[in-house]
Amino acid sequence: MDQNKAAVDRSAERDEALAARFEEHRPHLKAVAYRMLGSLSESEDAVQESWIRLSRSDSDEVANLGGWLTTVVGRICLDMLRTRQSRREESLSVSMDTHVPDPVVSWGDVVDPEQEVLLADSVGLALLVVLETLAPAERLAFVLHDMFAMPFDEIAPIVERTPAATRQLASRARRRVQDSAPTPDNDPVRQREVVGAFLAAARGGDFDALLELLDPGVVLRADTGELASGLSKLVRGASVVAGQAAMFRQAAPTTEIALVNGRFGMVGVPDGEVVSVMEFTIAGGRIVELNILVDPARVRALGLPAFRR
DSSP states (O other), rough: OHHHHHHHHHHHHHHHHHHHHHHHHHHOOOOHHHHHHHHHHHHHHHHHHHHHHHHSSSSGGGGGGHHHHHHHHHHHHHHHHHHHHHHHHHHHHGGGOOOOOOOOOESSSOOOHHHHHHHHTOOOHHHHHHHSSSSSSHHEEEIIIIOOOOOOHHHHHHTTTTTTHHHHHHHHHHHHHHHHHHHOOOOHHHHHHHHHHHHHHHTTHHHHHHHHHEEEEEEEEEETTTTOOSOOOOOHHHHHHHHHHHHHOOOOTEEEEEEETTEEEEEEOOOGOOOOOEEEEEEETTEEEEEEEHHHHHHHHTOOOOOOO
C-alpha cells in the first residue's frame, strides 16, 4: 500500500510539474493562436487542446517543450482554419459579410503583461483582416516564420510540404501583407492626438475636421453581426467615412478612449457597459483604416469589465 501511495504521489508531482512548465509557455502559445485565428475564444480553445495533447503524451521524450507545443498549436490552428474555410464555402452569405477580428482592449494607457505578450509586434486588426484573406497553409507559414522566427524545415511537416515549398507559401503571404496591410505610426503621443481629435470632431459633428483627419483612401469596416444598423458594412473614401462618422455624434458622448490592440482607440460605454470597440490605424498622421466591432454577442464574449471614470 505504501508503495502504491508513493507511486501515486510521484505521478501527481510529475503532473503538477508538467502543468507548471506548460503555464510558462501559455502566453506564447496564445499569441501564436491569436495571430492564426484572430479570435480570442478560439485561441484559448487551441491552447487548451495543446495541453490535453501534452498531458496524454510521453513528455519525457520531448526535448524542446516550447518548440513541441508551438508545433502542436500550429497544427490545431491549421485544422481550425480549414474547418472555418469549409464552412464559409458552404454558406454563400458569409462572403458578403464584413468580419472584424476580436480586439484586445485595455483601460488606461498601459497594456497589462499578458496582453503585451499577446500583442507583441503591434498586431493590429488591419493586419489580422489581411491574414484572414490568406489560405490556411499560407497564414501558418507566415505567422510561424515571419512573426515567430520558426525555421521552414520545422514548419514544413505541419503543412505537409517541403521546406522550399513552405518558403514559397510564406513569400506569397508576405507579399499580400505588404501590399494590403498599412504600416502604422508607432508614436503613441501622435496616436492619442489623432484619436482624440476624431472623437472631438465626431462629438461636434464637424465634417471638415473629420476630413482633415482621414486619409483620402481611408477604409471603414464595421462588424455589426445580426444588429440592425444604419452603418454600412464596408465603406471607402474620406468623404464617405466622414459622413458615416457624423452619424456617431449621438453615441459620441458615451464614447471613451482606450487601448485597442496596443494602440489608442475608442469604446462605446453607455451606462458603463462596453457595446462597441473601434480600432484606428494611423499612418502619416492620418487615419487610414477604422475597424469597428458592434456585434452585441461578440462584444459581450470579450468579457470586458465595466468602464469606471
